[in-house]
Amino acid sequence: MAECHPVGFQWVMEAKSRGATVIHVDPRFTRTSALADMHVPLRAGTDIAFLGGIVNHVIQNERYFRDYLVAYTNAATIINENFADTEDLDGVFSGLDRENRKYDFHTWMYEGMEVQAASGSRDQEYQDRTGNGSSVSEAARGESHGSGGAAIGGEPETDPDLLHTRCVFQILKRHYARYTPEMVEEICGVPRDLFLRVCEALTANSGRDRTSAFVYSVGWTQHTVGVQYIRTAAILQLLLGNIGRPGGGIMALRGHASIQGSTDIPTLFNLLPGYIPMPHAHEHEDLDGFVQGEAPDKGFWAEMKSYTVSLLKAWFGPAARPDNDFCFDYLPRLTGSHSTYETVMAQMEGRCKGYFIVGENPAVGSANARMQRLGMANLDWLVVRDFSLIESATWWKDGPEIETGELRTGDIATEVFFFPAAAHTEKNGSFTNTQRMLQWHHAATEPDGDARSDLWFYFHLGRIIREKLAGSTDPMDRPVLDVTWDYPTEGPVDEPSADAILAEINGRDAEGRPLASYEQLRDDGSTTCGCWIYCGVYADGVNQAARRKPGGQQNWVANEWGWAWPANRRILYNRASADPDGRPWSEAKALVWWDPDQGRWTGHDIPDFSADKEPSYSPPDGARGAAALAGADPFVMQADGKGWLFVPAGLTDGPLPAHYEPQDSPFPNALYRQQRNPVRQVFSRRHNRYQPSGDEPGSDVFPYVTTTYRLTEHHTAGGMSRWLPYLSELQPEMFCEVSPELATERGLEHMGWATIVTARSAIEARVLVTERMTPLRVQGRTLHQIGLPYHWGPNGYSAGDAANELASISLDPNVHIQEVKAFSADIRPGRRPRGPALTALVEEYQRRAGITEKTGTEV
């Protein structure tokens, strides 16, 4: 966190100065470790084993917060008798379809109740819920992500004593029983004494009077089991009662400003604004069918139709009418996963012809950088918008494949358009941070030359396309012609008003007045709203995100700084900060509480709960929406109002996290016979070969574990930093970090050169020998890890080889994120070969390891 979020780390330092214990779990001793109370090095790719070990410790030693656990989580819920755990099936769950590499989740359901997912894959249930045919493309199943959940029928059976053999708590207890301290040591290389000190610190600081927070970044997400890493932390925090309470939570630190914003109002293929799932290509699906298939009946997601209709009204204005389903048919339909990596595959297969790259640099920053470039070389056209001529804009004339002879400039037909982009200091807009808080920024200066904001680019691109299509009678053009595209522009370059767009996102009532809350949204077309969770950000016609009342002039929650969704609540599910009767669990941790005199919820934060719902409220039969949840159900977006220890629906790879080895790992899975996540996504291609793992022959060709990361001095793939002299001089070259022991073992010289090799490619880096990299004892042998910053590429003021040349494309099946935080590799002294000799070296490694197209693709 100190490395990549130095500004946010000030609060960790402040907490530390007030007595907080800071524990840093990371393969490397970093700038964060330097300031922590404890650094716990572990083998990259083994965090589920580590966290699962803590879960086991908490359960076996009864260190959980029992009152919270029973009342607020699904610990007591009974799972149907057809469920089989990894304990029963040696590492996989019931429902695994090995042939199609996917799970049928039906056996994971609650006893007596079918629940819709709170998030994740909601389309899974479409067929059951509508009685209609399944998605046109089978591959599409499991592609609707979002947030929400509800009961279709019945109430779940529970055992508040947590003793029923099929209750979630007992399943959890059995599932993690094998995650012992000895097993953690064996798998993660974390010594038992260190592990137990972490367990003790965490449990001693959790409960009625104290809370602990987890902070993670892409070190947790970028794995073939990335989502389940976070899930394990969620289980732990729910056991300890650390969710919905001040000082608790699980914080996702993002890689860019407003990455949170880009999922709220998404740049993702599978989401509409506000986590409404993108519809699938079901035959004859209409709006009501879509809502029936994907929305729950209980909790706030029950109003999904209001959110969707208001969105369609914001987008298509008067053209969206009840008699045409509010233009629901204008929305694209998913026919499968269209993530960035599947797009690359489609490019290589010639199915994807055009590509926009905006503020990204996949030729450096995405896994298997060569595949990224080869995909782009197969396009008709490519648009790149960035500050500088990044590698993704110039690969066709000076990329690594030109040097190796794999590509010749004259043979590349891709037409490349480069547009200079304006920086955030040159435009108005909002950033949404990990706390879901929007903070407005005002342009400090006009952009130079031809540089323009993204807003300008897309607005005028749309304007020109609409002018070209004007008068068209082709039904295909109707959505573009009907879209509301009437934003006022201002200034010398006709910049669209960002303020007007925020007002559209906020939404308006039938009279055009700004809305104040998503509870005002209607499904009859009388309201508009560009993103239901952002409704209220422009309440009273005021840009609430631009508020900057200093912290010293308001209470400690500081609700008057910026604006947080939903409804300006700063801590989600904060009903859980009070006990079931509505009283704070303790004075020290009071946040919101029930005021019986006023008959309302009140407190320091804005209650994330129906304001006048009494703690004793019990929903009547047949209740729907928020009214269907009880007064002691804090998780108001969930079907059952509970925090989910066990996930009956929504995840594609299992209801509970289990440790699986990374795609390319030098170790066998010590916990199960199942080596890897059985439903991970793999794409064995000529340029994307996988390596033997564990005990397989050839595994020892790649004996080390590599992890990639960022440095404070640079930003992601370098587009914002490698062209800047002041930053480049601080970290001027690509380097690798190795321990003195690994340097000795492989003959690496400090400040000399090393070549790092995988089945995909080989790169060179300067060598930084440091005791901050420590050897670990894993499964009875010494393991060395190699640290690789991923900022560099061949262009820019500070240049070097890109670490992502080495990584394979192997993905988490829920969110399609690449596994770049843990893969095996070899390292050797000296610079890498040039030209065709580079390709030859990689092929030689592939031969030595016996790699074929089948390697690493087993279920």
Added chain:
Amino acid sequence: MSPARMGFFTDTSICIGCKACEVACKEWNHVPEDGLDFTGMSYDNTAGLGADTWRHVAFIEQRRPLGLQEAGVAHDGADPSDPEARTALRWLMSSDVCKHCTEAACLDVCPTGSLFRTEFGTVVVQEDICNGCGYCIPACPYGVIDQRKGDGRAWKCTMCYDRLLVGAEPACAQTCPTKSIQFGVLDDLRERAAGRLDQLHAAGVTDARLYGHDPSDGVGGDGAFFLLLDEPEAYGLPPDPVVTTRDLPAMWRHAAVAALALASGVAASFLRAGR
């Protein structure tokens, strides 16, 4: 009434090595980039203070514990599962800067008056007066001030004199995310530093010490002083800096005596010759 003497207190115990101070300083003061050199000195690639580096963050990796911190590493074949066998490690980071000495030798030797003491008690080079004679460079006991290549003039931290004049704090202090660099009235900072030192000692960080805070030291105390976690030498700082012009009056007295003796000798010889 002149304003109070202003200063920096750099608390290295909370420095996270982000180098934002280096960048903010260069941005504000238009200090040029000075080379892309991979030094291999941990994460320090700017190497030291100079004409083109007015804030410099040192990174020092040591096989020693930081208070009660658990580093978790095990080297030289040590068994990691044996807590006693694990090796110690700490990573010290410290942002160095011109000390703005109470008795500033650079200022004493400057023949043009380019170097002067401001109303804030800081020491500043006036770039339009400096003639590049370079006398100040060997005079600095810390090796801070330096001549810029191709320019010839002497450059160093001004404690952002221009910002102080309009009531703003120096760029490095404003940008520092953890308040490792604190700017303020020097007397207040000294008090704060003493409190912080006590806090660290109580927390078991017995290596913590103040550096440059004492008005009775060889430079009369620094306007920019530090809380360090090791001997000053570990950070490349002189352990006992002395203003290089401290002996100048005595030297001049000796020189005057010598000159007088010489002159009287010469005169005597003339007298003798005149006879």
